[in-house]
Amino acid sequence: xxxxxxxxxxxxAPTSEVPVTLIDCDVHVIMRSPDEIxxxxxxxxRSRLFDPQLAEQRTKPGQKSAAPGGGALRRYEHAAPYEHxxxxxxxAKGVKAGYLPFxxxxxxxxxxxGDGQRLDAYPAAGGPAGSDPDLARQHLFxxxxxxYPLILPTVFEYGVDPDVNAAFCAAANRWLADTxxxxxxxxxxxxxxxFVSFDDPNRAAREIETWxxxxxxxxxxxxxxxxxxxGHPQFDPIWEAAxxxxxxxxxxxxxxxxxxxxxxxxxxxxxxxxxxSVSTPLAYSAHVMSWICNGTFxxxxxxxxxxxxxxxxxxxxxxxxxxxxxxxxxxxLPARARDPFEYVRKHIRFxxxxxxxxxxxxxxxxxxxxxxxxxxxxxxSDYPHYDYDDPQRAIxxxxxxATRRRVMYENARELxxxxxxxxxxRFDLARADRDH
Amino acid sequence: xxxxxxxxxxxxxxxxxxxxxxxxxxPAGIGVFNVGGTYYALKNVCPHQGAQxxxxxxxxxxxxxxxxxxxxxLEWVREGEILTCPWHRWEIExxxxxxxxxxxFRIKTYDVRTAKVxxxxxxxxxxxxxxxxxxxxxxxxxxxxxxx
Numbered sequence: 001x002x003x004x005x006x007x008x009x010x011x012x013a014p015t016s017e018v019p020v021t022l023i024d025c026d027v028h029v030i031m032r033s034p035d036e037i038x039x040x041x042x043x044x045x046r047s048r049l050f051d052p053q054l055a056e057q058r059t060k061p062g063q064k065s066a067a068p069g070g071g072a073l074r075r076y077e078h079a080a081p082y083e084h085x086x087x088x089x090x091x092a093k094g095v096k097a098g099y100l101p102f103x104x105x106x107x108x109x110x111x112x113x114g115d116g117q118r119l120d121a122y123p124a125a126g127g128p129a130g131s132d133p134d135l136a137r138q139h140l141f142x143x144x145x146x147x148y149p150l151i152l153p154t155v156f157e158y159g160v161d162p163d164v165n166a167a168f169c170a171a172a173n174r175w176l177a178d179t180x181x182x183x184x185x186x187x188x189x190x191x192x193x194x195f196v197s198f199d200d201p202n203r204a205a206r207e208i209e210t211w212x213x214x215x216x217x218x219x220x221x222x223x224x225x226x227x228x229x230x231g232h233p234q235f236d237p238i239w240e241a242a243x244x245x246x247x248x249x250x251x252x253x254x255x256x257x258x259x260x261x262x263x264x265x266x267x268x269x270x271x272x273x274x275x276x277s278v279s280t281p282l283a284y285s286a287h288v289m290s291w292i293c294n295g296t297f298x299x300x301x302x303x304x305x306x307x308x309x310x311x312x313x314x315x316x317x318x319x320x321x322x323x324x325x326x327x328x329x330x331x332x333l334p335a336r337a338r339d340p341f342e343y344v345r346k347h348i349r350f351x352x353x354x355x356x357x358x359x360x361x362x363x364x365x366x367x368x369x370x371x372x373x374x375x376x377x378x379x380x381s382d383y384p385h386y387d388y389d390d391p392q393r394a395i396x397x398x399x400x401x402a403t404r405r406r407v408m409y410e411n412a413r414e415l416x417x418x419x420x421x422x423x424x425x426r427f428d429l430a431r432a433d434r435d436h
Numbered sequence: 437x438x439x440x441x442x443x444x445x446x447x448x449x450x451x452x453x454x455x456x457x458x459x460x461x462x463p464a465g466i467g468v469f470n471v472g473g474t475y476y477a478l479k480n481v482c483p484h485q486g487a488q489x490x491x492x493x494x495x496x497x498x499x500x501x502x503x504x505x506x507x508x509x510l511e512w513v514r515e516g517e518i519l520t521c522p523w524h525r526w527e528i529e530x531x532x533x534x535x536x537x538x539x540x541f542r543i544k545t546y547d548v549r550t551a552k553v554x555x556x557x558x559x560x561x562x563x564x565x566x567x568x569x570x571x572x573x574x575x576x577x578x579x580x581x582x583x584x
Contacts, residue, residue, distance in 0.1 A: 113525060119492060119522030120491055390486055390523075
């Protein structure tokens with residue numbers, strides 16, 4: 001739809017259009033409090049898991065809250081060790097040693113990043129980073145110049161019970177549809193993901209069916225810490241539903257259940273920096289290998305994955321090792337592709353953040369180009385997390401202009417079926433005002 | 437350019453900071469810090485990805501002490517002398533604008549001095565808008581023209 005202002009003097013009339021030049025494929029939003037999800041939960045979970053009287057008890061002066069923020073949530077004995085620190089005491093700006101319980105209480109169980117957010121992303125009125133639409137819009141649309149953010153909501157995972165996990169996913173999707181895709185989205189910029197739990201694939205497929213027709217949801221979101229690589233046929237119902245509805249599936253760091261983060265094939269990492277560098281790429285490499293070798297893409301030709309926040313360059317040397325086997329692959333698998341990289345080109349995309357850096361920026365740029373950035377790489381910022389990548393500064397300047405355009409918006413535009421231009425809105429005017 | 441009063445000494449005690457925007461400072465401004473009684477000023481742009489670095493936490497840092505054989509010991513040092521970027525938490529020495537880790541990264545620094553208002557000729561000192569000072573006040577003066 002294109003409309004033009006009839007007044008020739010009115011250059012900034014809201015009905016004119018702007019070209020889409022920046023699509024951010026990893027943006028996180030979060031509820032102001034875990035209690036906020038209670039309104040969207042089905043019974044019996046709303047009554048079983050939330051007790052308003054508990055909230056009252058917990059806010060007595062001098063009494064420490066037993067739950068991470070959100071006073072109404074009952075403590076569930078078998079809850080996963082992963083608790084979201086965003087709501088707790090450690091969410092205060094500037095706290096030096098925040099606690100994120102990764103691994104088994106190793107040094108990867110804490111790091112000096114508070115709860116892992118940009119310190120300038122906390123709303124002045126309180127609440128976690130990413131909970132205030134005004135601040136998020138100011139940062140994303142006015143300061144960063146993002147045209148379309150793909151939201152991957154941060155929802156606190158619950159535990160080992162697939163019924164509870166499915167209930168929380170359903171509630172999270174209702175919440176997202178109600179808030180960031182509607183109430184906070186008059187300009188139609190925010191795009192959402194249908195959050196599903198992998199621990200009950202049939203339930204996940206039904207959740208996809210529930211939201212597949214909603215224009216605000218552009219993909220499916222799953223977490224990555226499963227107990228089998230995800231090419232295992234037990235997960236097929238999820239891929240069947242997603243691909244039938246032409247919805248890409250974004251895989252992002254996270255878990256349902258007791259999965260331990262930071263564990264390698266030879267035991268747990270001790271520190272944060274090694275865990276953060278490599279543990280997600282290791283897991284993602286297992287999933288990618290598993291999808292290829294189980295014929296997932298042969299079964300579901302319309303299936304596409306977006307590997308978010310798990311690196312990019314690693315896939316080339318690892319899949320080259322698989323490619324070496326390809327001439328005799330038919331003795332083990334009925335794979336139809338000419339080589340494993342054909343599956344990557346057709347079915348897998350990677351996000352840039354956290355972008356691999358090198359003291360020699362030339363090397364970083366060359367590696368990006370050789371690895372097929374122009375075809376399979378999508379820009380992401382991971383706003384508002386601390387390891388955020390700024391769209392103006394993150395991609396090395398030596399990357400070619402053509403590749404840069406592909407990465408910053410063209411690849412994502414094709415993947416998500418987004419337009420080449422969108423209506424100019426109040427945020428464009430505010431951004432233009434900044435520049436003057 | 438030139439010199440600017442950016443604060444009264446009394447308003448900028450040790451451990452405190454202030455972001456000021458003056459002519460020539462760029463849109464993000466300049467952070468003025470009091471570290472143990474000495475004033476420093478840093479351009480409010482991180483060399484990594486452009487964050488407003490002067491909003492970050494002021495802290496110390498860790499050093500590893502290596503002895504002959506054995507694992508190094510880690511010590512916490514320089515509390516209050518280090519500025520960490522609010523985004524990726526890079527550590528910068530407030531006094532020099534240099535990164536703590538070995539690199540070529542450096543933030544532009546500016547000269548800062550203090551004086552009594554009554555000792556400074558009025559025409560030498562353009563005032564920041566509506567900044568109230570009295571002649572007996574000690575003030576913090578930012579020098580924009582020094583090359584650093």
